[in-house]
Amino acid sequence: MRPSIVGLAAALLLPLLVPSSVAAGRPPSPYTARVLTPGAERYVARASADGEVTVRARPPLGEVPRDWNRREILHRPGDRPTLDQTVCATWTGQSRHQDQEGLAVRVVVGPGDRTRAVTLTKNTFGTFVWVFNVLTWDSRRLAQPWREVGQFNLGPVVTSDLKLLRFPWRVCLRASGPRITFKVWVPRREPEPPWTDRVHTRTATVSHRFQRPGVPGWYVGHLRPGDHVTYAGLTASSP
Numbered sequence: 001m002r003p004s005i006v007g008l009a010a011a012l013l014l015p016l017l018v019p020s021s022v023a024a025g026r027p028p029s030p031y032t033a034r035v036l037t038p039g040a041e042r043y044v045a046r047a048s049a050d051g052e053v054t055v056r057a058r059p060p061l062g063e064v065p066r067d068w069n070r071r072e073i074l075h076r077p078g079d080r081p082t083l084d085q086t087v088c089a090t091w092t093g094q095s096r097h098q099d100q101e102g103l104a105v106r107v108v109v110g111p112g113d114r115t116r117a118v119t120l121t122k123n124t125f126g127t128f129v130w131v132f133n134v135l136t137w138d139s140r141r142l143a144q145p146w147r148e149v150g151q152f153n154l155g156p157v158v159t160s161d162l163k164l165l166r167f168p169w170r171v172c173l174r175a176s177g178p179r180i181t182f183k184v185w186v187p188r189r190e191p192e193p194p195w196t197d198r199v200h201t202r203t204a205t206v207s208h209r210f211q212r213p214g215v216p217g218w219y220v221g222h223l224r225p226g227d228h229v230t231y232a233g234l235t236a237s238s239p
Helices: none
Strands: 032-037 042-047 053-058 071-075 085-094 100-109 115-122 131-138 146-153 169-176 179-185 201-205 215-221 228-237
Touching: 032 115, 032 215, 071 100, 071 115, 085 100, 085 215, 100 169, 100 228, 115 169, 115 179, 115 215, 131 179, 146 201, 215 228
Parallel strands: none
Antiparallel strands: 032 071, 042 053, 053 228, 071 215, 085 169, 085 228, 100 115, 100 215, 115 131, 131 146, 169 179, 179 201
């Protein structure tokens, strides 16, 4: 998938796998993982005592793949499905720019192993990481399970003097009826912007197929073995 924005090719996306056992002395992850696109590599999520979550990629057990395309969503077990919701996280660490962070709303699991969701992801194709992608997902779609809803250039927010600003970045994603809205800001440089802010906020519209109750979540993808991403301040709420 190689959509484009303002003449720039851009693709994407994201994943996470929580192990059934936990190493001694480490708290278990409070999240359940749903695989959007499988891969030979394995993801392991750990939560610290202060709620920070780090996802690491472990080497595949078999043949080394050409591409590292595993994508997962983490969600909290027991959350009640809602139609309208807001999910946030502060992206605090990553191994490289090609690691893909993201958020998810309206994650619907079942029947069977089917997973549907709406996601916001940091673009990774071509290292155009100031671009953000809104996608819909259905694991039963033929060919690729995602569809692009919108692609947005947030360069004015996450760059300065033509240089990418370092993490932390704070990102929130909100679903309200057909409207999917997100905002991005750099907390070390500025306060949280309102949802009406035209510089930090963008909006897309989804079809009726993705206007159904689901649970909020957090996305990760494209980690190579040894890579990690870290999220802090994970929050999710419904009106």
